[in-house]
Every structure is written in C-alpha cells, then in structure tokens.
Amino acid sequence: MTANNNMSVNDVHSQAALDGPSISPLKQGRTVSTAAVGPWRLVFGKLVRQKVAMVAGAIIALLYLVAVFAEFLAPALPTTAKPQYTYAPPQAIRFFVTNPDGTSDFKLHVKGYKVEIDKVALRRTFVTDDAKVVPIGFFVKGPAYKLWNLIPSTTHFIGPINPNDPMYLLGADRLGRDVFTRLVYGTRISMSIGLVGVAMSLILGVVIGSISGFYGGWVDTAIQRVIEVISAMPTIPLWLGLAAAIPLTWSPVSVYFVITVIVSLLGWTSLAREVRGRFLALRSEDFVTAAKLDGSSEMRLIFRHILPSLTSHILAVVTLAVPTMIVAETSLSFLGIGLKAPVVSWGVLLQDAQNIRTVATAPWLLIWPSMAVVVAVLSFNFFGDGLRDAADPYDN
Amino acid sequence: GGYNEAASLKEQAAKGALPPVTNRLPENPLVIKPVESVGKYGGDWKLALVGGGSLSHLFRYQAYEPLVRYTPDWSGITLNVAEAFDANEDATVYTIRLRKGMKWSDGQPYTTADVKFWYDTVLTDKRVAITGQGHWKTDGKPAKLDIVDEQTFKVTFPRSNGLFPLQMAWSNNDHTTRCPRHYLEQFHIDYNPKADEVARQRGFQSWIAAFQSMAGFQDDNSFFLNSSAKPCLFAWKFKTAPGENTERAVAERNPYYFKVDTEGNQLPYMDRIVYQMVADPQVLLLKTMQGEIDMMDLYIATPNNKAVLYDARQQGGYDFYTLTSTEANVMTFIFNLNHEDETKRALFRNRNFRAAMSTALDRQTLIDAVLVGQGAPAQPSVKQGDPLYNEQLATQFTGYDVDKANAMLDEIIPKRDDQNFRLDDKGRRLTVIFEIDQARAIFLDLFQLVIPMFQAVGIDAQMRTMDRSLWETRVRQGRSFDATAHQFGANGGVAAMLDPRYYAPTDSNAFYAPAWALWYVDPTNANAEEPPEETKKQLELYNQLKAKADKAGQQEIMKQLLQGAAENFYVFGVSQPPDSYGIVKNEMKNITKIMPSSFGWPTPAPTMPEQFYKA
Amino acid sequence: MLAYILKRILYMIPTLIGMSLISFMIIQLPPGDYLTSMIATMSESGQAVDPAQIARLKEIYGFDDPFYIQYLKWMWGIVSRGDFGWSFEWNQPVSGLIWARMGSTLVISLLSLVFVWIVALPIGIYSAVRRHSVGDHVFTFLGFIGLAIPNFILALALMYVAYRFLGQSVGGLNSPEFAEAPWSFAKAIDFLHHLWIPIIIIGASGTAALIRILRANLTDELHKPYVVTARAKGLPEYKVILKYPVRIALNPFVSAIGWILPHLVSGVTIIAIVLNLPTAGPLLFRALVSQDMYLAGSFILLLSALTLVGVLLSDLLLALLDPRIRFN
Amino acid sequence: MSDPTDDVVLTVENLSIDFSLRTHILHAVEKVSFQLRRGKTLCLVGESGSGKSVTARSLLQIVDRPGRVVAGRIVLKEAGGETDIASLTPTSRAMRAIRGKRIGLIFQEPMSSLSPVHTIGSQIVEAIKLHSGLDRKAARVRMIDLLRQVEIPNPETMGDRYTFEFSGGMRQRAMIAMALAANPDILIADEPTTALDVTTQAEILDLIKRLQVERGMAMLLITHDMGVVAEVADEVAVMRFGRIVEAGTVDAIFHDPQHSYTRQLLASTVKLTHHAELVVPAAAASKASPAPVLSVRNLSKVFGWHGTTNTLKAVDDASFDLYPGENLGIVGESGSGKTTLGRLILRTVEPTTGSVIFRGKDGQEMDVTTLGKKDLRTFHREVRLVFQDPFASLNPRMTVKEVIGDPLVVNGLAKGKALEERVAELMRLVGLDPLAMERYPHAFSGGQRQRICIARALALDPQIIIADEATAALDVSIRSQILDLLLDIRQRLGLSFLFISHDISVVRYFCDRVAVMHRGKIVELGEATQICTAPREAYTRSLISAVPNPDPRDKRLMHRQRFVAPANA
Ligand SMILES: Nc1ncnc2c1ncn2[C@@H]1O[C@H](COP(=O)(O)OP(=O)(O)OP(=O)(O)O)[C@@H](O)[C@H]1O
C-alpha cells in the first residue's frame, strides 16, 4: 500500500517534469540548465557579469599588490630628500630621442630640469631641459632597500638608469622627495591599518546588535541606552583625549593602530542599531520559529539562521567603512592626531599638501594623493555594490 | 601749547563729552619723531590672531607701554611712560619719575599710587600669588618700594641689579603701567570688604579668582581677555575685547594717550585696531593675499609661504619688510642632561657624544632643503659681527663628517645590534626620541631629514610630534623625555644678556637642564639638582653680570660666559637663522623697514605703531 | 503615546548622567590640566614659576580635588544653578560662550542638512528608479568623489578658487566690512556669499551616503505589491513613486535625523577650522587642546543632550509618519 | 440575450508572455485567448504556477519586470471603437485612463497590496478622485458608501484605520471596494478568497455577485477552488503550463470535461468530499482504551496588556485529548484561534492559563507549560509543527538540504555523509527528487515547499505533527496527493496529527475527529462524519452550509444559513 502511494506521487512528479511549462534557451544553441548551482558559484558568476564591480575589484587587487611590493615598485626611497629638487614638477615619460643627425631612436626617458633659485621669492624655478635626457628603465639598480624588512635588494621595478639622475614622474614635494615613491609606500599603511578597526566595529556591531534585537526586553533597553550614550558623543574629544593618553614611547604606527582600535570599539553603534532593527523584524518570522522548534540553540538561531539574511546589508556597510577609514585617517592627520611623519600614508601626504603654497604652486602634491584616495574609495564602493547585488539570490 | 587731535575727539571735546586735549595730555607729553613724516588721522589697522591661546601677541601691537622701552634698533632703552629713570652707582637704588597729569584711558590720573597698589596687591600679596616679575627680586626677595610723591618712587634692591632697566623694557614685564588702582580696588578684599560678593556676581568662586582674572597678570594671555572695562595707558583701548567676542576684537584710540608727534598732534594716528580671530593660518594667508591684513609677520611669514605671498603682492597691495633674526639658531637640538634614566643621563652629559651627533649633521643639505639655501651652518651662538661673537661657540663641530662622528661614537658606545644600531651601556638599543611641538613646521621638515643622518651613525633617533600643550607638559615639566628641539634664545646684543638660555641654565627655558635651572632659581626645591662645577661657574658668571650696572662691564662678563658655553657645549644647532620678513600694505606709512624679530622686543611695537598711518 | 514619551524622557536621565560622566572622563584623559598649560605659557615668556604658588593656584581652581569631587561639583553647579563652570582660557562663565556658538552651529548644520536633502533626494530617487543607468553611475561617481576627497582639502581648494577667481573674501561668515554692520540686505547677500563654500563642502560628503541609502531602501520598496496597486489605480508614475515607496523609504532618514548633530559637529570641526567658521567645533577643539575642561566638558554634554532630544524628536516624528510604529 | 459579440467588452487573442530568466526564457503564458462579457463571469482555474495571475496582470500592463508580452492582442471595447492594450506604453496617459477606470483589479495578496502607511480610506479616496473628479468631501462620502457596500462594519471610523488594523478578510473587502471605486466595466479578481474561511468566503462571493448583477460588470475570477467555480462561474477556462487546455460553460466543464487535466482536477475534488476509506487508526484498533498522547486542559491565551480593556481572548478554555494514531481536525472561522492553539501547545506562544500534558514514548508524563528550556527542546523533538505558510517558514538563505538537515544536525543525529543520506531518504519519502537538495526554497513550487516542510517535521521521528493549513495553497489535485501521503505516513510511523484547516472537505477526508472553534472556544468536538453531516451546534451548521458544492447544478451557497453570534459573546 505504502509503495503504491509513493508511486502515485512520483508518477505525477515525473509527468509534470515531462509536460512542464515551456521554456527556451536564451540564445540559439545554448543548452538550458536549471540544475542546482552552489551558492558561492552563483555569487561569483553574478559578480563576474558586473563589469564595473570587476574593474573595481581588479583595482583593489592592484592596490594591495602595490602595498605588498611597495619597496620594489617604488623607484626611490620615501625618505630620500634632494634639496635641489624641492617642488620639482612632474615629468612626462617620453619614448623617442632625436639624435643629432635628425633620426630618432626609441628610448624610454624623461627630460631633466634647469633649476634657478629666486632669492627674493625664496623658491626654485624649474624649466624642462630638453638637452638633458634621463634614460629610464625597468628592473634597474637603485637605492638599496630591504623588501619586507628582510630581503636586501637594489633592484627597482622602474627608475632612472643612473640612480643619481632626477626622475619625478609625479613631481617632488617640498623637501625634494619623490611623490610617486611616497604614494606607493603610503598605499601600504592606508590600505591596511584601517581594516583592523573596520573588522572590529563590524564584529561588535553585529554581535551586540544581534543580541539586542534577538532578546529584546531589558537587554535591548540597556543596550540601546549604551548606544545612545556612545553615539551622541562627538568623536573629536575622544580622539584628542586618547592621543594624549597613550604613552609616547610607542611608535606612531602603533599609536594610530591603538586609537583606531579604540575608536572602532566605539564605532559599532550605527551598525548595531541597524542590525537590531532587522533582528526585531526577523526574530518573529516563521522560519526563525521553525529553527527554534528544530532545537537550534539561541546562538545558532542568531548566527546561522538570522544573520545570513543581513549579509547584503553588512557587506554594504563593510565596503563603505573601509574607505571611510581611509578618509578618516587623513582628517585625523589634519588634527595632528592621526598618523604623522615620518610614517608615510596617503593621509600624511595630504596633510603635507594642506596649505595654500601647494594649492597655488604645486598642485601635484594634492592631486595625486587625493586621486589615490578617490580611486580606492570608488573601487571599494563599486566592488561592494557588486558584491551585494551578487550575493542576493533573489535579484535578477 | 596748542595740541592737535583727531576729528572725532575734537567733536566730543567740543560737546563737552571729553575734556580738551590739553587737559587730557600730561603736562609733559612724550614727543615722538615720526619715522618718515608727520601723518594724518584715520584708518583701521587690520590684524589677525590665530587660535585662542595667542593673545600674548597683543603686546606686540597694542600694549607696549612700559616705563622705559627698547630703542627701535634694540641697542638699548629709552624713556616712555617714565619721565625720568635713574640708577645709583652700584645699581641698587632706582629713582623713577612719572609724568605729571598723565591719565588712564578713562581720565583718572595715573600716579605712584597705582604703582604702590600693584606692589602691594600683586607683587607681594601671598594670597593672590601671581607670579613673575623676577627682575623685581634679588635672591627671591622683592625690592623695596618707596613712594616719594605723586610722581616719584624709589626701588631699592639689597644687591646690585644692573639688568633692571633692560628687563623693565622687556615685553609684558612692566606691570606697573598696567595696574589701574581705581578700577581693580573693587576686586580686592583689602580695599573693598564686599569683594567676595562682587566676585560671585561675576561668576567667580572668590575675590582671589576675580582679582587675578581682572588684573590679568597671572599669565600673558589673560591680560586682555574681557578687558574692555579695564582702563589702560595704551594708544588704543579695547572696545570689544577678545573673549567678549570670539570672532573679532576691536580697539579704539585712547583719548588720553600721552604721546604727541613733533607737530603736537596727539597720537595715535590710526583710529582703531581690528583683529580677526582666525582658526587656521592658511585662511590668514589667503586673507593676507587678498589684502585684508595691513601689517603682519606672525603665523604667515614662513620661508615656505614666501613664494605665494610674493606672487600675490599686486592683488594684496602689500610689500615686504625685513625682520632681522634675534634667535640663537634656526633649531637647537636639546638632549635632556637631567634625564631620569641614569645610563641615558650619563651618555647625554658626555660632551663628546653631543659633539659626535653634531658632526653627523649635514647642515648644508638641511639649509638647502628647508631654508631654500638661506642661512649658514652654525651652532646656537651670538651672530658674527656682534661684539660678543665667539667663533668657537659658533662654529665648533659644524663640519659634516660621518666617519669622524662614527669614530667618536665608537669610543663611547661601540656595541651595535643586528640592525646596526648602537647599544648603550646596559645593552639596550640606544633609542633617542625627539619630542617636538607639532606647530613648529620647520622643525618637522628638518627632522625628516635629520633622522636618517642620525641613523647613519647608528643612533635610533625617532621623532614624536605632539600638541603644544602636551609638549609643554612633557618637556617643560617632565624629566623623562630624551631630547627635543627648540628655537629662541638670543644671538646678540642686549637680548643675549637677557635671555642666555643656551649659554647657561638660568631659567626654565633651558630645557637641556631643567633641574640645574631650578637649582639656580631655588636651590631648596625638591626637584632641583646641583649642577656640576663648570655649570655652576656659568651661573655664577651670570650673577656677576646682573650685578653690573654699566654696559661695558656687562659685556666683559658676557664674553666669559659665552666662552664657558663653548666649552660646555650644552646644545647644538643647524644654521644661523636667516632674516625673515613680514608684509605691510603699501598705504601704511612710517613703517621701519628693517627691525628685529622677537617676543621680548615685541615686534613691531618698539617701532612705535602709534605713529603708523595710512596714506 | 504620552506614556511612551514620558518613559523616553525618564530613560534620558540615566543616559545623561552616563554622558556627563564620560565627557568629564574624556576631558581628563590627557595628562596635566589647564594650570599646567597656563604655567607653560608663563614660563614661555621667561617668568619663573614658584612651586608653592602652583599649589595655591591648584587649590583655588579646585584641581587638587579627586576626580569624583570635581565631577560632582560641576554637576551640582549645573543642576542647582545652571552654572556650567568657568572657562579658564576665555575667563568667562562657560554658558555664555557656548550659547553664542551654538546658534551658528545649528544654523549651518541645518542649512547643510537641507542642502544635502535637496540634492540627494531627487538623485537618490532617480538612481533607484533607473538603477544601473548611466545617470545612476554618474551620480554615484560624483557622490563618492565628494565622499573620498577629505573635506579640508576641498575647503582649502574652494577657498583658493574663491580668492583667485572670484575675488571673494574668504573664511568666516561675513566680509570684514560687514562684521560690525547691522543686518541689512547687503549683509545678507554677503552672508550667502560666504555660506556656499561650507555648505557645499559639508554637503559633498553627506550626499553620497544619503543617495546610497535612499537608493538601497527605495529599491527594496519599489517592487512591493502596494506600489503595483497604486499603479493599477491609474496614478501617474511620479505620484506612484513619491506617494508610496519614497514615503516609506524615507523613514530610516527620519529616524536618523536625531543622530546628525554630533556627526555634523565632529565632521564639521575640521572644515570650520579651515574655513574660520564661528561654530562650536573650533571652540571645542581649542578647549580640548588647552584643557579648558569645563568648557570642553559642557560642550560635549550639551551636544549629547541636544542629540538625545533630537533622537526623541525624530522617534516621535517617525511615529507620526509611520502608523506601524505608532501603534506598536 | 442579443448577439453575444455585442456583450463582449474585452477580447484576449493569442496572448503570450515570456520571462527572460538567468538560464532560460520561461514562456509563462502561451497563446491564451478568451473573451469577457457584460454581466458574466469567466473563471480561470488551473494548477498553481500555470500563469493565471500573470495573464490577469497583463490586462493592466503591470506584469513584473522580466515579464514581457511578446505576442497577442488585448482588445478593449470603447465607446468609439477598440483599443489594443498590449500596444500601449505602460506609463502612457491612455493606459492610465484604463487602469482603475475601465478595469479594476483585486490582487491576490491583500496583506501587502495595500500601503501600510496610509489609511484605508485615503487609498480608496485617491482612486475615486482620480477618475471621477469628485471633490474631497464627495469622494469621502462615496468611500464610506463603498465600504458599507462591502460590509465593513462602522465604515465611517474604519475608513480612517490603517491596513494592519484590518483582519485578512476585511483587507480583501477593502481591496474590492478600491477596485470598484471608479465603477469599472471589468473586474479582475485574483483568488479573492484564498485566505478566508468558508463563511467569510461565501459572503464575499455573494457581494461580488450582487454588484455584478447591479452594474452589469464583466468579471474574470481566478481561483483554484472548484466549489467556488461551480457556484459563481458562467464560463470556465482551465489553464495548465501557460496554456488554456480547455474552456467552456461551467456546466460543460463540470459535467463533460474533455481534457485529462480537467478530469483529474474534478476527480480530486470529488474524492475529497468523502472520508478517506482505507484508514483505520492503528493505535485505536490495537488498544482498547489507549492513554491520550496529548491532553490539553483549560488552555487560554489572552493577547494585549493585562488590566486594560484592549484584550483579546484568542484561545478560551480549550480542552481536548489526542490519542496515538489519531487525526484530530480543527476547523473554524478565520481568526478563531486555531493557529494560536497549535502554537500554545508548542509554547512558541506562552499560554495564559491551562495545562498541556504530553505522554512520551516511555509513558512518562510531562506538563509542557512548566518545562525548562532543555526539556522543552526534547519535547519539540516529539511534537513537530508544519507551518501555515510554508514559504515563510523556510529560510530563504538556506538550501533545502540545510533546511531538512538542520533538526538532525542540532540534535546531533547525523553528520556529513549520513546526513546527506537521511535527507535524501526524507525527500524521497515526501515524493521529492533528492537531486534538488542543493536548491533554494524559491526554486520550488508551492506544493513542493509544503512537502519540504512536512519532510522537516518528519525528520526527527516525532509522535505528533501539528499541521496548520498544510494544504491551503495547493490546487486540488496536488492537495489530494499530499493528504494520501500523510495518511500513509501516519500508518507506517504510528503518529498523531492535529490538523488545522478551514477546508471542511479536507478535514472530512483526512480526520477521525473534528473540533470546531469559534472565537477561541471549542464549540463542538466529535466524529468527523458526524460533524460534517449532522452538526449539532448552530455555528457548525452555518459553517458546513457555507461550504461551496463543486457542482454547478447544485449551488448550495444560496441555501446557506447565516450564523448570528449571540451579542457580546
Ligand atoms: N517575476 C517573475 N519572475 C520569474 N518568473 C515569474 C515571475 N512572476 C511569475 N513567474 C512565473 O510565471 C508563471 C506563472 O505565474 P502566475 O503567478 O501567473 O501563476 P498562477 O497561475 O497565478 O499561480 P498561483 O495559483 O500560485 O497564484 C510561474 O511559473 C511563475 O514562476
């Protein structure tokens, strides 16, 4: 009898499959597949189809590559100052040199400078010296460095063939340091330190918001009060207070790291509020009750059953928070409580450029670091956008 | 005689709102010879202040009216509020005569009673406990004040105090001309039994706080705060004082000002001084370029800004004036000779160590990069050409020689670790943290270049920048900092004697030896430390110098002091400070084109702003 | 409803106490106190400092009291007399200073808020309705540029532009010639001339976030069945969108209004310093740097309290707008 | 009647609608043709997912995004000629003039089809003003009139209420009022009664019929309830897989069906009018007087704050026993407390008073109302719930394998390979293809989802399953298959069912005993056949009389009894 019943169900089932709704392939010759695809494959597949997100992802990858191999990629050292080239403008890369006999040869080079000192205006004026050819090349010998503080080397990805020749592709700063080099080195700090803070406030925000929204009641009320206190507090006093309270013997990087961490300990509130709101709505959903009836513990309910519904939101927050952290660093540097020289970060570079002299006479000091921040921020956002769209299994 | 006055005052006098000008001026007004020409009345002097904590700069523009003031070239002093200022032979008794009929800005007479009031309530009143005015004391005890009559008083020191007149002229050093008895009485319990009540009405806890605040002598910044009600002797008095408005301050001409020009016109020529409160120097720079500022050098006149200011001369309608430097060096490296850490203290006190560090510096590179080539390698010293010039002090260890520096260090701290940094006697890596006030932009630039130079000789030098107040707390009050950098001091003349901070640890500005300076001021202080013999000798020389009443005698001793400084080699520097600059609107007249730059000679006040005028 | 408001107001009391305690703690974090920076300045001008006198001053200012006594004294002054303490740096009661600056802060904050909304709302709606269109990408791009360029850099650059090409007096909210003048038409025009830079800069960073959030919320709402219902009635498309999904998508913004004040004050501080605006930020910043503790503490406390009120107001506003919340 | 073509107000010709999906193009509607006539009702029946709603929406050009009309014409008769709706731009003025004014649409989901932040009244007023040019006052008067017509009590005050203050039935009626606001010529009603119990359903059908007669409106009624079809249809079109497989007069369809699917539909309908034959309660047969596995005593639930007048007794003093191997049906009006009763037993809602005694396999008794967290978890292993709404009870972010496997994982019963095998076994048991276990819930049809929920309930070998409207969303043929499956499982595993439903025929088919609930109280409890054929209580009688008869020649609803509740019950 049992078998019989089962049979009848299966019969209809297979009949339905035979005589289902009519479908046709998207394009001629493509096979139709409705077979199951793993969730990650699906996300990835969707992501790949979003061109903007892919480009953004590639740029992020590139930025991290630059961060990892900064020493090798930079033509010079970030601290090497050449007084004779203070405020030297950027040089254009040129490809051909004209020989005296009128023919031209392919030779990668930049043109040197003619420098004059104006004693009254207290500045050097630079004129491109067409006669001075500075040949440049790839994998050239240059100033010695230690890759990751371990591997000593003198090979640079790009640089002047004669290490003493001036090559300032993005110009020089007020101490005659190469902006390109400093930008490359700055990538390392700017793209790494903030992430710890982002991760911390993410975890705190999610966990505390979950607990508040899941349990409700007095737990929720208490947590809400704490959130109110913390987020109503202006951040500048906190930064200043902390900056002054941290022992001086710590290196600037670790001081900044610690401040970042502490501030992210306080920066979780907005995410927590959002997560809580969603939890309040979701905790009474049937599928949560179903999971509870299945015997799931509260932790499992929170993390396995409810949280995945928030992935898209959380992803968006993360991708927004990373660039916010990069920008925040520059603002803190401005207040003198962020990173400081001799550490090189984009924020420090921008802080250096934060004066009328630069705006008026050396805009490259402002433009390139700003560009770096803008590109990073845009990349993170477009990539995050794409990820979010792709992670939504119900979006077509 | 027939004195002339500004139209607005004339009007008021005509209406009877003011007494006639003759009655407002003292019987014997101070006659000022204009720098170029007799001016005309009118116009605002537009200035700016950056940040709230910089009110002490007001002394430079508006409030330099001591009994005696410095001459425009800072070669000495000249009479100002005082009609006569005489010393006895051994500089123990000074007799000072005020101007008869001289009045505060509210028309009340200014007499010796005001001086006496100050002496009683500020200098010697333990309750009020306002500090400073060290030149009124010898051996920590105040001089004796004798009032002879309404105009004359005598100051008697138990011991010779030859620097007294020079110090009286120092910026903000002369309380006696800024303490209106008739106004401040109400806040002092001895003069007004209800002072406590008055204080509470104004929001103060007690009469002490109220009196301190109203007198404004407790620190430089508070003298002007909310001071529009306080009478003064200055050319301009506040109508809207700083603090009464946090955005701008306005001072108007004082109808009772005691100076006239050679043609009998009562000074000042200009109607008002208008200060904008600016939060960031960059805005001020833009405002200057736009022509919103009439005459300024503070905050904006950095070497870096010169190029943009130069380009904007046309649009801003201004030109430059020259500020001759009075500082001992562009930047002085200071090691903490009283360090808490014994090993470090011993090392830092080793003159050869400091000499080696000095030798490791490539000064020409620093000068080229940061000073655009302006300047010459030198140690903190009196400048060449000054009668006090000491060649050894100025030039020793200025040659750049890494090998030599290494060799010198090898004799002291030969051991190195795997990263090639030197180890101290205890085997720790020798890390020297330079703590720098982040507001000093030039220091930051210099240090970016200096640190690799120190590292090249195996010293793990690091820089920590911090906010000014934190820096003050750590460096001025702390003993645990390794090293720092600072400027100021003096490179010659009168200033070198008044501020010998890098030549002998005479006061708390000698950051290299705070404990020794403390010992000099107060040997019984718990934090004081007896300095070694050679330093004690320096301090003794300074005592002798102070006791000399004549200039020649003072110079003789100063020379010995400088030679001692060369031998001690407490600190080292980078370069002789190049001349600086300021901007002045083309329409501003009677401006001295070359003047010293200093706080003690409060630039440009000794060039007499009261006779500035706008064409 | 009334009970709810009362309950919320009651909740505010412990929150405020917590906030005051934290504000007080923060301003005490840096080593030293106002006296040390004052002594520092005194020594800077060559005055010798007598330790005995320092002790006396400490006593007069009450700096040698333990932390909690100082805190209680301060709180007692506020509660009993409305006395927020004394500003050492400005030598004035704190309250006068604060109120003078609070007004302009609120004006600028509100104006830039309005600016942000005016710019971001249409763009956000457009971006949501035309998701992934060229216009959407262009606006997103521009918005993010505003987000990515540190606003002090933008402030500086715009000021330079205003100086160089527009010949405008930069910084502050008035040209010097109008600073003392009474309000007039010309002064108002001048005021507006000064206002555009700060508003654009504050707006630049704010719009991007608003556009993004609005776009996301609206996208979620646009395909809800009740929108189709409205369409099926025959309503024109713009009415369909404005009346239904936009109304609901705005709710999160309404609930966030209350939190904007501290963000604006913190975020605007730097701009205000650079642009020389007479707002609370720079004064607070100075007070913190110089350890003018009652001024700083009162500022923080007041901002927090205002925020709390703002949060309450925005919650009430939200309840007014969204009956689901009102009736829960 | 005159020439039938004169009566035609709308003609659909060869309508085809495609959905371009990620992997393929779905032809949701293919070559569909039908006509709507003045004063007549066309019923569209068919399998779930066969394209009924999509067809209806296409008439107003509001098909959801990837959907597109690819062929065919939708010709609307106008005063001066004809308009092809399919050729209009969706946002054009012409199209907007048709929406609401010419064609009114009642949506399938009343819950979310109304704006949550506007009052019901204002949403109706908007529709009135848009097409009639009445001023606000007049529009409001008309709105109140409309609400009164759809039998909303106190229309003056209810008009100012919000959606969530309306019960499901009231929302559906408000929706109808809105669709009728501009006196449309054509009314499209998309399953207007799915969420309702039979009594409410009957009233709404009555109303629509009345209005139709009054106004001569043409109606397109979409439903899967063959009883309803038999009661109201003039013509019937049967859809399957996007095509109309058969169309004709209602009589012809019911009494002379041609297509195999139509026959299958009708056969299932008829089958469900009797009690399942082969079922003998296993436990009841073997034991003389078995102890009940679950004893509910005096269970009550009061919603709302204590002490205020604003309280609602959702369950009021309910007592009953459930014996091993027994199917106990619970029927009753919408909102009578059925779901709440089930939830009280599981304590996902805390009871206000009363006790629930459970006897485990080992014979040990426990009072569920006093259990601690840990014991409750063991209890939940034995008593499982199938939710009323299968879709909502499936986590949209978990694959079916994870959903069914979750109870096994958290109870530590299976892992890895073993887990996969057990899940496959369960899926086969409920007739699902185990190959589909990696798919997400949205990739299943309503019936398959319901079966997933049943598989999850069965995973832990429970003693009791509380099945809450487990077949409500299915068309009749699938419904009967699932019921058979459950009966079979009961027999094999010896479990008991608490079967909550508003469908009397399903209860009669499936249950041994039936409890009738009304306003939280169990008003009658007895043998299923007795309740369905000889109800004793007045309420039960009215309930049974409201069950539509799936025979157009015997329209029972006309003779139904109205139950007037005693005042203030
Ligand atoms: N937005 C959409 N995207 C993809 N497919 C859709 C969409 N809307 C409907 N479909 C598909 O179109 C087909 C017809 O759906 P429709 O809603 O018309 O079914 P129905 O006959 O109304 O079913 P039910 O009785 O369950 O309401 C279904 O297979 C459905 O999956």
Ligand SMILES: Nc1ncnc2c1ncn2[C@@H]1O[C@H](COP(=O)(O)OP(=O)(O)OP(=O)(O)O)[C@@H](O)[C@H]1O
């Ligand atoms: N959480 C709750 N808060 C307040 N009232 C509730 C709640 N849950 C249910 N109710 C009310 O309790 C009554 C019974 O609801 P229940 O869901 O048990 O009805 P039902 O018999 O299952 O109806 P349906 O046939 O529509 O599913 C209803 O009037 C409902 O409005």
Ligand SMILES: [Mg+2]
């Ligand atoms: Mg449908």
Ligand SMILES: [Mg+2]
């Ligand atoms: Mg129910």
